[in-house]
Amino acid sequence: MIIWLASYPRSGNTALRTILYSAFGIRTYSLYDDKGDIGFRPALREAVGHASHALSEQKFYAHASLSDETYFVKTHDAPPDEAKAIYIVRDGRAASVSYYHYLKDFWPAQSKTLLLKDVILGNCSFGSWSEHFMAWSPQRRPNTLLINFNDIARDPARLIDTIGAFIGQRPRSMELPNFEDLRKADSTFFRSGSDHKNIGELESDDQCLFWILHGELMKSLGYVDNVPTSSNLPQSIRRIFAGLGERDQSPLKATLSVSEVDRAARLDVIHERDAAIATLQSRIAQLEQTLAASEGDRTARLGVIHERDTAIATLQGQIAQLQQTLAASEADRAARLDVIHERDAAIAALQSRIAQLEQTLAASEVDRAARLDVIHERDAAIATLQSQIARLEQTLAASEADRAARLDVIHERDTTIATLHRNLEKLDVAFAGSEADRAARLAAIHDRDATINAIKADIEQAQRALAETTTTQVTVIGSRWWKLGRRLNIVPSVELPPQKLRMFRSETPEVLAFHAASxxxxxxxxxxxxxxxxxxxxxxxxxxxxxxxxxxxxxxxxxxxxxxxxxxxxxxxxxxxxxxxxxxxxxxxxxxxxxxxxxxxxxxxxxxxxxxxxxxxxxxxxxxxxxxxxxxxxxxxxxxxxxxxxxxxxxxxxxxxxxxxxxxxxxxxxxxxxxxxxxxxxxxxxxxxxxxxxxxxxxxxxxxxxxxxxxxxxxxxxxxxxxxxxxxxxx
Known part of the structure; x- marks a missing residue:
């Protein structure tokens, strides 16, 4: 059985595994075995409580899923099944910046041309921050506990109790290692641990791109009250587009296309107003020329002046109409923007659903491959078992005639076992009896020690005398008395044949010490x-x-x-x-x-x-x-x-x-x-x-x-x- 430990990369999954190990004594696994980082560093592996499985992802998943034991398994993939899960989420800005540095530090060859905006867009392993969260949807997914990265520092005791209630275990300790202790284990893996420092690395263009793609999710998770806006949004967007390829522009073009249509409509109204003003200015110029040419004819000039006033009044009416049209256009623009926002939300929900279906399909294919491997292994085992059964049947058929002889052997073995049991019972009785005279034996040992001390001088004198005789004697008998002889300077004398003496003297003091200290x-x-x-x-x-x-x-x-x-x-x-x-x-x-x-x-x-x-x-x-x-x-x-x-x-x-x-x-x-x-x-x-x-x-x-x-x-x-x-x- 599996309990998933899920998160977007660099969102606190390692901290969650450390809590399980320090507070509950649970060693956790990784779906990927973490050979490139945690699994390769002994100090980091021990601090986190990482356990290695040394299998492929598919085989380990199949083994852990079918096991009666509970495996706590780290994953950054989309959910492959409906198993219980703990999902930890972190501020998307800090997670994206930290993931960018992780890829640069631990996978430099694969991320040589990687930019921070590639991570924000999801052009990297495991996709973007929002895509990963929507794939798991931990608020709606059954049997799923959602925890926040900030809760680790804010209220660790409450977090430990919450996790213990979810997994059904009591914590063995409420003490957790602090971040500096983890940095001592591996300062490259544990870089800063600060959301504030990571967010501070975002350039203005990267921030603009992040809020366009991930702003609504940041707001729904409570990281901000309102999605920030940029006063120079068009310039920011142009700079972002200049740094993106055609494939990466598509998410932004979909967001901005409706705004471009509205801008074109407003430009048409402005062009019509400018054309009317130009026509009026041309008419005024003609009237002024006519007035200058007919200065002598006052009546004509008064008529011209009247025509000019009429034209001006007409122009003012047209300007008022244009202003009313423009005001109506602005009101209509707000309504159309509401429609656009609703449509964008529907498109985002549809894209998320499509991504979930694609991930589910991919996970299904992986699961299918794993199940096929299990089926093949099972078929191979069945074939082997059938072969063994066939051989056993042949052996049984060949040995049926020998059955009576084997029964005699079994009977003899049973008789021997019964005899052995009777002997063991006798030994138990003897051992019980030996306890009674243990005190007497200890007293005898004390008497022996006193006797040894008393005759020590006599033995030394006997040694000097025996050194002058031709009787060959050995100084210490048996390895068990070697230390006693050395400590007390006692040399018990025993006569031995010359050939046995030579054999005894050939043993080195080291060999004698080995036997003495048995x-x-x-x-x-x-x-x-x-x-x-x-x-x-x-x-x-x-x-x-x-x-x-x-x-x-x-x-x-x-x-x-x-x-x-x-x-x-x-x-x-x-x-x-x-x-x-x-x-x-x-x-x-x-x-x-x-x-x-x-x-x-x-x-x-x-x-x-x-x-x-x-x-x-x-x-x-x-x-x-x-x-x-x-x-x-x-x-x-x-x-x-x-x-x-x-x-x-x-x-x-x-x-x-x-x-x-x-x-x-x-x-x-x-x-x-x-x-x-x-x-x-x-x-x-x-x-x-x-x-x-x-x-x-x-x-x-x-x-x-x-x-x-x-x-x-x-x-x-x-x-x-x-x-x-x-x-x-x-x-």
């Missing part, structure tokens, strides 16, 4: 501290050998083994069959659920990676510890063990809830950077302290063969609240 010994000491463990989560379990050692110290715990490599599946199945309260998961562990790249070249090695590398090219399923604990209803306190070769931090991030109830965390750490993302052992100690854990023990230190440099060891972490960390003295 995992079994470390777990035995920790169990003696009284740490309660109900569930053991073994990540990087391979064939189950680490869990087998751990079970000696925590036999009553439940065990979950997580292993990525299929080569260990038979051993894991066998281990789970022969041990109760044990299960396994064949997947990698990480910080999200889905698919991940994995280096499976070594059966007992391997490392996961969010991005493909030269070694990590195999796609495997990935899960989180929190998901497995929740779905399987496992109970704490927990023991978490990580043998994951440098991928520990993402796994720990995916175990945030489980770590709150963990009593022991065992991590294999390194003294060298084995991957770019791995932490050195001292860095891991510091990181675990931020999670509330400190080192209580180590096991199996290992030195590198090539130069005998310290290579790795296992660190055992327990909560810093334990009483062991309250003591600051050695004794």
């Amino acid at each position: 995992t079994a010994r470390a777990l035995e000491k920790i169990a003696a501290r009284g740490l309660e463990i109900s569930t053991v989560i073994d990540v990087g379990a391979s064939n189950g050998m680490w869990s087998a050692v751990t079970r000696q110290s925590f036999p009553k715990a439940s065990y979950l083994l997580i292993e990525a490599q299929k080569v260990h599946k038979p051993d894991l199945i066998n281990y789970c069959l022969t041990n109760s309260n044990t299960d396994y998961v064949l997947a990698a562990a990480g910080d999200s659920i889905g698919q991940i790249y994995f280096d499976d070249s070594a059966p007992f090695g391997g490392v996961a990676s969010h991005q493909p590398t030269e070694a990590a090219r195999t796609m495997l399923p990935v899960t989180t510890i929190d998901h497995e604990v929740s779905t399987r209803r496992l109970s704490g306190p927990f023991l978490i063990k990580l043998d994951t070769h440098g991928f520990e931090v993402p796994i720990l991030q995916g175990a945030a809830e489980t770590l709150k109830h963990a009593n022991l965390v065992v991590i294999e750490v390194y003294n060298f950077k084995i991957t770019d993302q791995s932490l050195l052992f001292d860095e891991m100690c510091a990181y675990m302290r931020t999670l509330g854990f400190g080192v209580i023990d180590i096991s199996e230190p290992l030195w590198r063969q090539r130069d005998n440099a310290f290579w790795q060891l296992d660190l055992f972490f327990i909560p810093l609240t334990r009483p062991e960390f309250a003591a600051r003295t050695y004794t």
Whole structure:
């Protein structure tokens, strides 16, 4: 199931994703996987909570739409379906300017000739600001929440509550990162965040063009009370037309064509008035000539004067009529402008509907292609399944004669399992009985330590004497007593045949230290501290050998083994069959659920990676510890063990809830950077302290063969609240 996170580019979609991650702990996806920006920058990816799917847009859409899980998916496309959506809108001027800079900064080759007015006109990916808003129509679209970019800074607490009510989740935190924190993650992507600065970059011609195309929507969304007008609109329009091609002029020509018709009509009236005035002026000139020629004839002149006065009166009447006609023309012009505005609104609504239909058709074609891909994959799977069924039927037919023999084997296995269950019950009884004499054994240990201290001087004297004899003796027996012998300077003496002595002396101190600091010994000491463990989560379990050692110290715990490599599946199945309260998961562990790249070249090695590398090219399923604990209803306190070769931090991030109830965390750490993302052992100690854990023990230190440099060891972490960390003295 998908919940769309929709917006015009640079309108606050990334801020919305950051809110979902910081306030609700929800990692979000992008339909485009954002390989060019967020998905390519680790710091930005973590700040936003971006999760990668590494699929094509069509395949990811098909997978997420059909999944029972909820995917929160960013999109700048038109709506392809009727799924729930959160649409965030920003002032169109600020969004257009910010989108222009984004295209210039992140896609310079594709936007070399791009101008700001191209973005305003919609001559770019995802069209214009108004077209995108009308395609979604979030006020009328069902199951759609419309939020304003300015609400993020104005009232973040109220916005978080609104989003939580819409998605049906309670916020885990009301704290959001501020803009400067996001700029530290990536100052190129988070440019200014200021509407005022972006709007200030608009030139007068670009502003005029914006208000012509987007003014009505800006007014309806409440960004302005009235659409601004320009006193020199004709000059602005001529400058805009001079900078546009024929294709880009068409939206403006449609808006201005009616105004040109009205202007031509008014010019005709003015021309008629000017012609009448010219005729009158010619007549006056003729009368003045006649008057000058007939100065002697007063009567004639009076007649001429009368004719002139009559002509003037006629001219004044014509002028009055022309003025009345012009006034009527102005009134008619206002009425015709109202009709023009209504027609323009109808044309805009029709164009919007046509754009919606075209986008719906395009989305339908994409959906059809995706569904065809799913159908092809399903058909291929069905064909494969039919082939497997046919082979199984052949195998079944061929093995029917062997059925009786296999039933005997099954009967023997059931008998063995029953015997094993009886032995386990006996062991449980024996273990219960051993608890009773634990105190007695501890007292015996104390007596032994006292005896060792008492005879220390005698042993040193015996060593000096034995050094002069021919009896060959060994100084320390077994790796478990190596540290005790070194610390107390005690050398127990045992006679050995010369050939075994040579074999023992061939072991280096490093090898002896490795055996002395064994995992079994470390777990035995920790169990003696009284740490309660109900569930053991073994990540990087391979064939189950680490869990087998751990079970000696925590036999009553439940065990979950997580292993990525299929080569260990038979051993894991066998281990789970022969041990109760044990299960396994064949997947990698990480910080999200889905698919991940994995280096499976070594059966007992391997490392996961969010991005493909030269070694990590195999796609495997990935899960989180929190998901497995929740779905399987496992109970704490927990023991978490990580043998994951440098991928520990993402796994720990995916175990945030489980770590709150963990009593022991065992991590294999390194003294060298084995991957770019791995932490050195001292860095891991510091990181675990931020999670509330400190080192209580180590096991199996290992030195590198090539130069005998310290290579790795296992660190055992327990909560810093334990009483062991309250003591600051050695004794």
